[in-house]
């Protein structure tokens with residue numbers, strides 16, 4: 001018995017193809033900062049106030065869903081691909 005597969009490539013829904021995701025903590029920090037000036041001291045105090053246990057991390061990091069590629073590549077059965085494309089396939 002033969003099994004046919006095709007390669008399916010999709011834009012990653014998590015990062016919308018950018019390969020990076022925002023660190024939501026920074027959004028909260030900027031909201032707390034308001035019109036104030038962003039300084040190292042403000043960030044350190046903010047980290048202490050929020051009990052992070054470590055530093056806040058980068059503003060964005062590689063997407064965990066696509067490992068930073070921005071797309072998901074996978075092998076799918078040919079019949080599934082055809083059905084996805086609207087082709088009627090006998091089982």
Ligand SMILES: [Zn+2]
Pocket residue numbers: 012013014015016017019020063064065066067068069070071
């Ligand atoms: Zn992604």
